[in-house]
Structure formats: structure tokens, C-alpha cells
Amino acid sequence: MKINKEITHPAHPHHKLRLEYTETPFDCHGCKEAGIGLKYRCQQCKYELHKACGSAQPTITHPFYKKCAFNFHYRPPDNNLRICDACQGDVSGFVYHCDCCDFDLHPCCVNLPQVLNDGQNNTLYLCAGLSGSCHHCGAKGPGWAYRSAQSKGYNLHVSCVKKLLVESWLASYFNVDKNKVQELQTRIPSLRGAPQRNGSGVRKYYQMAGGAARLVMSALLGDPTAIVAGVVRGLISM
Incomplete structure (x- = not known):
């Protein structure tokens, strides 16, 4: 699919918007949500849109x-x-x-992808609801979720990952409760019911679940790539 490198948008008709790539989170003026990766930006007044918002179909x-x-x-x-x-x-x-x-x-x-894959062992599938419990909140609850297809897999509500993203965003960029930043690495996700013993298998499970949360975060920010997932990993582990 062809991506326009420069657009004129009805919400910002006076100036053209140019496609850029950023590894710094921004606030989309269209949907009012956080963004990262590809964005449309006005060079004159700094108006910014997610790529998805700038190219939205009627x-x-x-x-x-x-x-x-x-x-x-x-x-x-x-x-x-x-x-x-x-x-x-x-x-x-x-x-x-x-x-x-x-x-x-x-x-x-x-525009959330139906399948997320980090190129290693994490493959997540988007579903409209959960039949099992979310590994962050422990509930099924409303809203979309990502689930792994592994026998000992994990489920993550999109809403739960978004909440963690917002917390890390506020703590890192707006100096809101900086102590939270130190806690987030162990809280993504808080795996309820996970074995409380040490061992390489348990550590690997925690690492895979954390990697899954980062993949979903990067997708929510508008760019589900391994590069952006790496940026998000840096954001939540400061």
C-alpha cells in the first residue's frame, strides 16, 4: 500500500503535513492519544497526527x-x-x-494488527474478548486483547497495556511519580498465578510476557515494529 509522504488534511487545512519517523513519543492532535514512529507533522506550527489519523478513510x-x-x-x-x-x-x-x-x-x-510477532518467539493474536484471564488484571473484562497460541501462553487486555503505557509516559515525560518508572519493568505484566519459584523457565516466561506487552504498546502507539518495541522497552525501564 502506497503511503503519501505529504498530505493536506481537513483538520489542518492551512499547511501541508509531512511524513516523519520519530522515536520520541508525541501527542496526536487528531485522536488526542499518544504516538510514536511514523507521523504526519506540520513544519510551521508543529501540528502532529498519527499516520493512521492522517490517512483515515471516510x-x-x-x-x-x-x-x-x-x-x-x-x-x-x-x-x-x-x-x-x-x-x-x-x-x-x-x-x-x-x-x-x-x-x-x-x-x-x-489499525491494530491481527498478529504481532517480534521475530523471535513472541506471536500474539488479536481477539475481540478473552475466554481466559488477563495476565495483568486477572479478569476477562470487556475490550480487545492479545493472546498467545502457546500451551502455557498469556493473555493481555489492550486496555491494561494502554494503562501501563500511560503510566510510563507520564512518569518519564511529565515527572509524575518518577518512582513508578522503576516499578514498571516488574509490573509488565504482573503475572497472576505464575509460579513463585526461581528457575530459568519461570524467568523466560516473565521475559516473554514482558516482550508481549511491549509489542502491544508499540502497536497502540501506531507503529508495531521491533524497533519501536525497543524504544518502548527503553521508556519503561528507565
Whole structure:
């Protein structure tokens, strides 16, 4: 699929936006969510959009909602408080909305990959819900999740990983409770029910689950690549 290196966007009509790559997190002016990796940026007034927000289509469909047609909106319909059905986060800006079913999706959530793979042993599959417990919150709960296909696999709510991302973002860039940054490496995820004994197998399991969380984080930020996953790893282990 061809990616336009320069666009004119209706939400920012006075200046053109140029495609850039950044390893520094930014705040998308479109959906109001955090971003990293590819973005569209105005060189004159620093207006920034996720690649997904800058190239949003007027209408899309999604395999999780086969009967739905999602229309793109620059702000929540009717200016009501709405929640993204994927990540359970507030909808404050750009959004895809289904009039028939009243579902809402952030543009970056629409673009979450069905499969995430870090090129090693971590392969995660996106699902609309969990049949087992999330390894961070211990519950099934609403919203999308990533699950591994391994026999001793793990499940991660997109909402849980997003919460951890926001915590690390605030702690690292806005000096909010800096002590949290030191804690995050052991809290991603807090594997409920994991064996409480030492051993290479248990350590490997923790490492794989942490790697899975980083993959989901990079996807939520708009760029599910191993490079960005590495940047996120640095962010949460400062």
C-alpha cells in the first residue's frame, strides 16, 4: 500500500503535513492519544497526527464487527462522552463510529494488527474478548486483547497495556511519580498465578510476557515494529 509522504488534511487545512519517523513519543492532535514512529507533522506550527489519523478513510469495516460500517468523525458524535470499544479509553478526538450499533474505535485501534510477532518467539493474536484471564488484571473484562497460541501462553487486555503505557509516559515525560518508572519493568505484566519459584523457565516466561506487552504498546502507539518495541522497552525501564 502506497503511503503519501505529504498530505493536506481537513483538520489542518492551512499547511501541508509531512511524513516523519520519530522515536520520541508525541501527542496526536487528531485522536488526542499518544504516538510514536511514523507521523504526519506540520513544519510551521508543529501540528502532529498519527499516520493512521492522517490517512483515515471516510468509511471502514472491521472483522470483529461484520455487520457494522464505521464512519470517520473529527470529534465524538453529538459531543457525547464515548469510550473506544477496543481499548476502553476515552474518545476525545478523531473516531470511527457505527451509527447502527453505537460502537466507537480510535483510528490506531482500528489499525491494530491481527498478529504481532517480534521475530523471535513472541506471536500474539488479536481477539475481540478473552475466554481466559488477563495476565495483568486477572479478569476477562470487556475490550480487545492479545493472546498467545502457546500451551502455557498469556493473555493481555489492550486496555491494561494502554494503562501501563500511560503510566510510563507520564512518569518519564511529565515527572509524575518518577518512582513508578522503576516499578514498571516488574509490573509488565504482573503475572497472576505464575509460579513463585526461581528457575530459568519461570524467568523466560516473565521475559516473554514482558516482550508481549511491549509489542502491544508499540502497536497502540501506531507503529508495531521491533524497533519501536525497543524504544518502548527503553521508556519503561528507565
